[in-house]
Amino acid sequence: MLTVELTKKWMELFYAQIDQEKAYLSELDTPIGDGDHGNNMKRGVDGVKDSLAKLKDPTLKETLRTIAMALISKVGGASGPLYGTAFLEMAKKCDESQEPAILFAAALEGIKKRGGAKEGDKTMVDVWAPTVKALTDGSFGTEQIKQAVASTKEMIARKGRASYLGERSVGHLDPGAMSSGYLFETFIAAGGVK
Amino acid sequence: MLTVELTKKWMELFYAQIDQEKAYLSELDTPIGDGDHGNNMKRGVDGVKDSLAKLKDPTLKETLRTIAMALISKVGGASGPLYGTAFLEMAKKCDESQEPAILFAAALEGIKKRGGAKEGDKTMVDVWAPTVKALTDGSFGTEQIKQAVASTKEMIARKGRASYLGERSVGHLDPGAMSSGYLFETFIAAGGVK
Amino acid sequence: MKKIINSPQDVVPEMVDGLVRSYPEYLKQIPETEAVVRSDQASMKGKVGLVSGGGSGHEPTHAGFVGKGMLSAAVCGQVFTSPTPDQIYAAIKAVNQGKGVFLVIKNYSGDVMNFEMARDMAEMDGIAVKEIIVDDDIAVENSLYTQGKRGVAGTVLMHKLLGAAADQGASLDELETLAKKALPHISTIAVALSAATVPEVGKPGFELADDEIEYGVGIHSEPGYRREKIKPSKELVAELLSKIDEVQHLDATHQYALLINGMGATPLMEQYIFSHDVLNKLAEKNITPVFTKVGNYMTSIDMAGISLTIFELAEQKWLEYLNYPVATVAW
Amino acid sequence: MKKIINSPQDVVPEMVDGLVRSYPEYLKQIPETEAVVRSDQASMKGKVGLVSGGGSGHEPTHAGFVGKGMLSAAVCGQVFTSPTPDQIYAAIKAVNQGKGVFLVIKNYSGDVMNFEMARDMAEMDGIAVKEIIVDDDIAVENSLYTQGKRGVAGTVLMHKLLGAAADQGASLDELETLAKKALPHISTIAVALSAATVPEVGKPGFELADDEIEYGVGIHSEPGYRREKIKPSKELVAELLSKIDEVQHLDATHQYALLINGMGATPLMEQYIFSHDVLNKLAEKNITPVFTKVGNYMTSIDMAGISLTIFELAEQKWLEYLNYPVATVAW
Numbered sequence A, B: 001m002l003t004v005e006l007t008k009k010w011m012e013l014f015y016a017q018i019d020q021e022k023a024y025l026s027e028l029d030t031p032i033g034d035g036d037h038g039n040n041m042k043r044g045v046d047g048v049k050d051s052l053a054k055l056k057d058p059t060l061k062e063t064l065r066t067i068a069m070a071l072i073s074k075v076g077g078a079s080g081p082l083y084g085t086a087f088l089e090m091a092k093k094c095d096e097s098q099e100p101a102i103l104f105a106a107a108l109e110g111i112k113k114r115g116g117a118k119e120g121d122k123t124m125v126d127v128w129a130p131t132v133k134a135l136t137d138g139s140f141g142t143e144q145i146k147q148a149v150a151s152t153k154e155m156i157a158r159k160g161r162a163s164y165l166g167e168r169s170v171g172h173l174d175p176g177a178m179s180s181g182y183l184f185e186t187f188i189a190a191g192g193v194k
Numbered sequence C, D: 001m002k003k004i005i006n007s008p009q010d011v012v013p014e015m016v017d018g019l020v021r022s023y024p025e026y027l028k029q030i031p032e033t034e035a036v037v038r039s040d041q042a043s044m045k046g047k048v049g050l051v052s053g054g055g056s057g058h059e060p061t062h063a064g065f066v067g068k069g070m071l072s073a074a075v076c077g078q079v080f081t082s083p084t085p086d087q088i089y090a091a092i093k094a095v096n097q098g099k100g101v102f103l104v105i106k107n108y109s110g111d112v113m114n115f116e117m118a119r120d121m122a123e124m125d126g127i128a129v130k131e132i133i134v135d136d137d138i139a140v141e142n143s144l145y146t147q148g149k150r151g152v153a154g155t156v157l158m159h160k161l162l163g164a165a166a167d168q169g170a171s172l173d174e175l176e177t178l179a180k181k182a183l184p185h186i187s188t189i190a191v192a193l194s195a196a197t198v199p200e201v202g203k204p205g206f207e208l209a210d211d212e213i214e215y216g217v218g219i220h221s222e223p224g225y226r227r228e229k230i231k232p233s234k235e236l237v238a239e240l241l242s243k244i245d246e247v248q249h250l251d252a253t254h255q256y257a258l259l260i261n262g263m264g265a266t267p268l269m270e271q272y273i274f275s276h277d278v279l280n281k282l283a284e285k286n287i288t289p290v291f292t293k294v295g296n297y298m299t300s301i302d303m304a305g306i307s308l309t310i311f312e313l314a315e316q317k318w319l320e321y322l323n324y325p326v327a328t329v330a331w
């Protein structure tokens, strides 16, 4: 069950992880992108931290919506609208259910709709899609997440900047997949799934 | 006595010398100038060669005037008008006398008037002035020329681009002094003075 | 990295501030954003607003083209990063005169998504919004299954065309028709001698050896299609023009506009020589462009390189639009 | 050396050809020279001709400022080498309308001598010629016993001023008076991050380490007055502005124009940040310039660096001249 408490804890850990891996994310974004993914995400989590700090006794919906708006208005680039949309869709859904599997599924639909990527296009969708599936079939876990991230390495990019490289994108991990991996790993670390 | 024959031979040797030392002259022009003196002189002697080749049975005056016009219209920069003026003054003077000492003295006056440099300003004048003097007192020769060129090394530049450097121009040979040295050395090599 | 900056995080706000305060006759900043609108508000009265923008690092694009006869506003994102929807939305609101707002978007996932989110926000407010997604870079093959081609220097010609039409009173629909008609006639391709250094990254996007060039690079150091030893300008021109010819089938019975664009660190000396070679090569086909521009228009920070844009002027009116007078910092 | 050129010897003719053929609406070449005159001949009718020029490598200077309201002609020498008197003379003849011709010369031995030889030739033909020798670079101390100061970016402001006055019918004497009055109010100083590479030389004029800058360099890689580690933009500004202040005694009761000039390889991003810092620093003295330009105007081929020019507008008319409309490639 996603709660306000869990969400806050999760965001704190996510913040710390992004802060630590900022340079690595930008480095991943260099051969097949424009080298800014770490900086983009850092601006985003800084914004999330600031915005959450201003909330007084928020509902889960308010919390998720605040995260979404911070990401949308701070990240920019491709990842901003995608992560922003993900949290916005979760905010929309959370009155109905607080089940992670259901919320993340709604988020994934939002990401797909916003960016038009399918599984196998070498984007964050390649982490979100199998992870949502894993949440339903019970295989969700750190190992599964790492595997999903790793799977992007051999893919040919068809969306985002990496797609301009065509076959030359093979052999590189997708930076958005990596940051999505961090998102799910910190969800686990925050106690998101027992 | 300066003759058409001697002048032609002289210019051939000067051409060969500039061609060979082009890079060195530009190199001298780098720390205290703008690195183009070799290229400038090369364009000049190319022009002199072409123009002289077109003359049919010229007088000495025509020959010197042709050299002057080729230098003026091909070299540009500071050295073009100066060398051009030098030969123009020689052309003006040569009806009166063909004595090298007198002709070069007229050329030197032209250079000084055109450029406003005095002896000791670290320019070609520091080769022309002692050389004109040496022609009168009999000390003219390769050794004397080399010494005049070398004397510019310790001078502080007061004219031309090198002057912007002030004291930092000390320790470098003046490129125009060097090319003037070549001019007088090739004059000797052409048989200009026995 | 040796750059005249203060701190990498402050690059965009300081740059936008410097630009706007240097040219108050053309530009003013929308408070609390890095979006810039015309200071000549009167020139927008009763007209469709024209908004563009994208990541920073392409100066003078986009803000340098804001002014009467060209853009109404431009939104400056972080370096090489699309601006966020709230900023784009602020620009849309600032230029809306009740006739709708037209967006010029370069075809990058980030730009498309952020601009479209802003459009959604504006439409919820009852502002009519239409858009063109510019994808003039022919170095990348087009495909339905990928992001498609990139938007590069040809975007500036799109700004010029639409700006002139908007200034003459074209409606939102007319602008959309014009943009869609012109777009397929604009083709760009570039060659790089060195990559750009994003201030926050601190090193070039890729490394080229002292004698190497790369054909087909993008304006964010996206890699191109071939790396080679440096060649004389006329051979670079032959390569790039042949690629454009494959797409446009250049033909003396048509009229063309030419945009030669320096990427930031390439001096005009080289750009004019390149132009000399392009004009010679076109002359072999008996083509003399009816409009030419040479200079730094869509740069990639401090990349050394050049791009070549050919715009087939299928309608006489387009040439008039290109020649239409404007009051901007950079056209 | 990695450059988009064909062969080093062909740089100037190909560049001039590329420029003129790209902009036939503004420029035409005088046959058998590398001198360029206005194609709008009618705009010169009955007016004093204004001729400038110098070594190439400073593009868009000088040819980019030829056109109605600014220069009548420009003479392009070899790279960093003054043009020859015959070419300057050809330009003088081409623009002479019987009202005389005014020359704008940068204070370098070569330029001064070649232009003055051309003036002698023109005067022998009965053409009245006057001149100004621009020496706005305050990095070098002035002295009667040396060449004096160099002419750099401020020359472009001189072109603008004189061009506007000439277009409004100023006589040869009036132009001389104007030029002499304005000159002492124009001060420029530069900082370099790297030196220019002359194509025929093939390597930079000097070497700076990866973290070094040099204050006070000239536009031909003439060394400056101090070498240091790179500093934040605001500290570079403080250093350069303090030097200008020593000469101009900046004061809020006066009006100033500001020219921030990129040296060729420095992107607009950095120039706008530098401008931000200059405007802030001037604001500390309660000075807001009434006219500002930021961009590549007087470059040094591919040098990275920037120059700062402050022009005290001692007469209101000078501001009008700066704002006077022109039709040129580059103003």
Ligand SMILES: Nc1ncnc2c1ncn2[C@@H]1O[C@H](COP(=O)(O)OP(=O)(O)O)[C@@H](O)[C@H]1O
Pocket: A029, A033, A034, A036, A037, A040, A041, A076, A077, A078, A079, A080, A082, A111, A114, A115, A116, A117, A122, A123, A124, A125, A159, A160, A161, A174, A175, A176, A177, C080, C081, C082, C109, C110, C111
């Ligand atoms: N259309 C898309 N759908 C899903 N994910 C995408 C799409 N485009 C890009 N991405 C993701 O965004 C990541 C890049 O984000 P970022 O570097 O922040 O933005 P930008 O590409 O604008 O610089 C990619 O690694 C990829 O995972």
Ligand SMILES: Nc1ncnc2c1ncn2[C@@H]1O[C@H](COP(=O)(O)OP(=O)(O)O)[C@@H](O)[C@H]1O
Pocket: B029, B033, B034, B036, B037, B040, B041, B076, B077, B078, B079, B080, B082, B111, B114, B115, B116, B117, B122, B123, B124, B125, B159, B160, B161, B174, B175, B176, B177, D080, D081, D082, D109, D110, D111
């Ligand atoms: N005013 C002057 N009087 C005499 N010689 C001068 C003067 N100015 C420059 N020179 C000479 O010209 C030389 C430089 O010539 P060059 O490099 O061809 O021209 P530029 O300085 O225009 O690049 C100097 O080394 C110096 O000898």
Ligand SMILES: [Mg+2]
Pocket: A029, A033, A034, A035, A036, A037, A077
């Ligand atoms: Mg990126």
Ligand SMILES: [Mg+2]
Pocket: B029, B033, B034, B035, B036, B037, B077
């Ligand atoms: Mg020189």
Ligand SMILES: [Mg+2]
Pocket: A034, A036, A077, A078, C055, C079, C080, C081, C082, C110
């Ligand atoms: Mg980006």
Ligand SMILES: [Mg+2]
Pocket: B034, B036, B077, B078, D055, D079, D080, D081, D082, D110
């Ligand atoms: Mg020179």
